[in-house]
Amino acid sequence: MRGRPRRFVxxxxxxxxxxxxxxxxxxxxxxxxxxxxxxxxxxxxGAGVWVDGxxxxxxxxxxxxxxxxxxxxxxxxADGRGLSFxxxxxxxxxxxxxxxxxxxxxPDLTEYMHRCGFDAFVLADRRxxxxxxxxxxxxxxxxxxxxxxxxxxxxxxxVCA
Amino acid sequence: MYAYNAIDQRFVDERVExxxxxxxxxxxxxxxxxxxQQLRLxxxxxxxxxxxxxxxAVPYGTLTAIxxxxxxxxxxxxxxxYGHLSTRQNMQINWPQLEAVPDIxxxxxxxxxxxxxxxxxxxxxxxxxxxxGVAADEIVDARPYCEIIRQWSTYHPxxxxxxxxxxxxxxxxxxxxxxxxxxxxGIRIRLGxxxxxxxxxxxxxxxxxxxxxxxxxxxxxxxxxLLTYLEAILRVYNRYGRRDNKYKARIKILVRAMTPERFxxxxxxxxxxxxxxxxxxxxxxxxxxxxxxxxxxxxDIADQSAYLAAERLRDPAFxxxxxxNVAPHKQSGYAVVTLSTKATGVPPGDVTDEQMxxxxxxxxxxxxxxxxxSHEQNLVLPDVRQRDLRRLFELASSACLGQANVxxxxxxxxxxxxxxxxxxxxxxIPIAExxxxxxxxxxxxxxxxxxxxxxxxxxxxxxxxxxxxxxxxGVDKRGEEFYQVSIGGNQSDDASLGRILGPSFKAADVPDxxxxxxxxxxxxxxxxxxxxxxxxxxxxxPFKARVYAEDAPRRVxxxxxxxxxxxxxxADRSDDARPAKTVRAG
Numbered sequence: 001m002r003g004r005p006r007r008f009v010x011x012x013x014x015x016x017x018x019x020x021x022x023x024x025x026x027x028x029x030x031x032x033x034x035x036x037x038x039x040x041x042x043x044x045x046g047a048g049v050w051v052d053g054x055x056x057x058x059x060x061x062x063x064x065x066x067x068x069x070x071x072x073x074x075x076x077x078a079d080g081r082g083l084s085f086x087x088x089x090x091x092x093x094x095x096x097x098x099x100x101x102x103x104x105x106x107p108d109l110t111e112y113m114h115r116c117g118f119d120a121f122v123l124a125d126r127r128x129x130x131x132x133x134x135x136x137x138x139x140x141x142x143x144x145x146x147x148x149x150x151x152x153x154x155x156x157x158x159v160c161a
Numbered sequence: 162m163y164a165y166n167a168i169d170q171r172f173v174d175e176r177v178e179x180x181x182x183x184x185x186x187x188x189x190x191x192x193x194x195x196x197x198q199q200l201r202l203x204x205x206x207x208x209x210x211x212x213x214x215x216x217x218a219v220p221y222g223t224l225t226a227i228x229x230x231x232x233x234x235x236x237x238x239x240x241x242x243y244g245h246l247s248t249r250q251n252m253q254i255n256w257p258q259l260e261a262v263p264d265i266x267x268x269x270x271x272x273x274x275x276x277x278x279x280x281x282x283x284x285x286x287x288x289x290x291x292x293x294g295v296a297a298d299e300i301v302d303a304r305p306y307c308e309i310i311r312q313w314s315t316y317h318p319x320x321x322x323x324x325x326x327x328x329x330x331x332x333x334x335x336x337x338x339x340x341x342x343x344x345x346x347g348i349r350i351r352l353g354x355x356x357x358x359x360x361x362x363x364x365x366x367x368x369x370x371x372x373x374x375x376x377x378x379x380x381x382x383x384x385x386x387l388l389t390y391l392e393a394i395l396r397v398y399n400r401y402g403r404r405d406n407k408y409k410a411r412i413k414i415l416v417r418a419m420t421p422e423r424f425x426x427x428x429x430x431x432x433x434x435x436x437x438x439x440x441x442x443x444x445x446x447x448x449x450x451x452x453x454x455x456x457x458x459x460x461d462i463a464d465q466s467a468y469l470a471a472e473r474l475r476d477p478a479f480x481x482x483x484x485x486n487v488a489p490h491k492q493s494g495y496a497v498v499t500l501s502t503k504a505t506g507v508p509p510g511d512v513t514d515e516q517m518x519x520x521x522x523x524x525x526x527x528x529x530x531x532x533x534x535s536h537e538q539n540l541v542l543p544d545v546r547q548r549d550l551r552r553l554f555e556l557a558s559s560a561c562l563g564q565a566n567v568x569x570x571x572x573x574x575x576x577x578x579x580x581x582x583x584x585x586x587x588x589x590i591p592i593a594e595x596x597x598x599x600x601x602x603x604x605x606x607x608x609x610x611x612x613x614x615x616x617x618x619x620x621x622x623x624x625x626x627x628x629x630x631x632x633x634x635g636v637d638k639r640g641e642e643f644y645q646v647s648i649g650g651n652q653s654d655d656a657s658l659g660r661i662l663g664p665s666f667k668a669a670d671v672p673d674x675x676x677x678x679x680x681x682x683x684x685x686x687x688x689x690x691x692x693x694x695x696x697x698x699x700x701x702x703p704f705k706a707r708v709y710a711e712d713a714p715r716r717v718x719x720x721x722x723x724x725x726x727x728x729x730x731x732a733d734r735s736d737d738a739r740p741a742k743t744v745r746a747g
Binding site for chain 2: 054076077078079080081083084085087092106108109112115116127131134135138139140141142143144145146147150151152153154155
């Protein structure tokens with residue numbers, strides 16, 4: 001894992017913003033850096049952490065709940081493990097900081113990630129970032145509950161509510 | 162039948178525009194080939210050997226006459242006037258232009274249809290008994306639960322990017338017509354002591370290159386828990402299913418690797434965290450969906466058995482059709498009719514646009530305007546008045562849909578094979594035709610009784626050859642096509658996987674091989690014993706001896722499909738060559 005080249009573009013809360021964080025492949029963890037989990041011992045305030053989407057959320061969550069940023073690595077765009085990781089970290093462990101997706105991120109998949117609790121996405125370039133924002137906002141509603149909308153449509157109508 | 166509300170309609174409309182945008186970005190070079198591939202697969206579009214193939218979702222095999230007419234029009238406008246009924250109750254059309262697919266999806270959305278999740282590593286179209294809602298042996302109508310699962314699985318935030326495809330089947334009748342033992346999840350619905358529906362879950366069944374019979378994982382779940390339990394299974398699979406090797410990525414491999422006991426513990430632990438989440442199904446939602454499947458307004462008519470008996474005596478052809486293609490209905494005075502697509506010389510499951518229009522018309526004239534697709538690749542009219550059966554038989558016969566062979570040898574289940582499919586090792590349609598030509602004399606077939614003959618053109622097993630009473634698998638040996646024959650498979654309640662007889666055969670020899678197998682059966686069977694039971698009683702040896710006797714068709718050495726060898730350690734190959742090694746529980 002190398003440091004993230006500058007050309008990448010960050011989408012946060014559906015807007016392109018300047019990235020104040022630097023992702024690093026090894027420790028030590030310092031303020032302003034997103035360091036790997038194994039460098040995440042006694043991390044100082046203001047340091048972020050990254051993990052792989054295949055990580056055991058049960059082991060990771062208790063250690064990272066206080067982190068301002070948890071970045072989840074998607075090694076391949078079609079690898080859905082990070083979706084379960086993100087959803088569990090948010091819904092089951094109540095993580096409240098920034099949840100960032102990086103790695104091989106195709107704009108069309110950011111919508112799934114968003115529904116699973118991710119709010120920040122590292123895209124390849126500005127055009128991809130713009131497409132990602134459109135993708136996240138495209139669909140009006142979904143059949144299932146998710147982190148964004150825990151209640152499926154039928155629980156939001158008078159009959160079942 | 163389920164009818165869309167405003168939310169459903171907006172959803173499919175927005176999905177069409179989403180896919181149009183994806184197609185445009187791909188054509189503009191903004192989406193890489195491998196990225197677009199995954200997106201188009203989730204909208205049913207394959208790029209095949211000769212042209213693209215679009216797989217249209219037919220949820221649990223149910224269609225209205227209006228929808229079937231729309232499919233006929235699409236087949237006319239975008240295919241060469243054909244649709245193909247798949248073994249998962251869907252319809253496939255060939256030859257659509259990639260650029261035209263968004264327009265096809267828009268036309269489908271106009272009649273409340275789509276192609277969502279008909280391929281790709283996601284939850285596929287949920288399937289069930291093609292007689293659901295009308296079968297005389299039904300205990301619980303599976304369709305409302307199928308629709309609930311369809312909605313839950315559609316564009317799921319967490320489970321659309323699984324290690325591999327995922328197939329769910331439900332059955333609510335005494336007889337299993339949905340092959341629940343060979344699905345990633347099979348669900349049997351029955352009534353509990355309180356007369357409420359109860360759900361028994363099987364997990365890890367499947368065909369493909371490692372055929373496995375599903376393991377019971379949970380019995381007697383109440384309706385409320387249907388979706389939360391599915392979520393628990395899918396979450397464990399999504400997190401722990403293998404992603405390094407697509408041939409080891411199905412849930413059956415995970416269940417085997419973890420052991421069924423450990424897998425169950427893991428799922429249960431997850432489920433206990435989920436069971437009271439907002440995904441728990443409220444009674445009102447079940448009632449809302451069930452209301453869509455209320456029976457049509459049946460006429461109050463008496464049973465017409467006497468009239469039908471007289472007609473059957475008068476006409477042996479009608480008698481044969483009644484015997485094999487007409488099933489008893491819940492409602493007095495009505496019948497369930499299967500229209501066989503298995504006419505000799507026609508690829509199994511292929512229907513023309515004219516046939517689709519005709520069937521749509523009959524469904525309105527003789528029934529409630531509803532049509533089903535069976536996983537045996539036939540069409541079903543679920544509500545036919547008994548007094549109209551004679552007329553329907555005549556019309557069906559004149560439209561080449563009146564073959565009286567449902568459940569018989571020539572009712573062959575067959576994948577598109579090497580003529581169309583990019584994955585195939587060998588052709589399958591010409592083999593089906595050769596067998597049909599050899600055996601389509603009705604008297605002989607009738608004497609043989611029920612025989613499921615299934616053909617797959619490669620070990621992906623779309624023709625479900627492992628569970629055919631006779632299974633034929635096309636294999637490739639240095640560019641030449643050969644066929645491996647197995648016997649003793651069964652897809653129904655006492656599901657079993659077929660055992661391979663031995664070395665494979667050349668295409669031209671397959672009809673002789675089948676004939677020899679049938680000779681052994683007719684010589685050995687006890688009074689009234691069906692083929693499957695004879696095989697189970699006497700074993701494969703007598704069949705082997707006859708098929709490989711000195712005067713038998715020339716054989717070739719045992720071979721394994723080339724594709725098995727890719728990246729697989731030698732020690733791993735044996736189970737592909739011996740499907741008999743099942744993991745059947747109990």
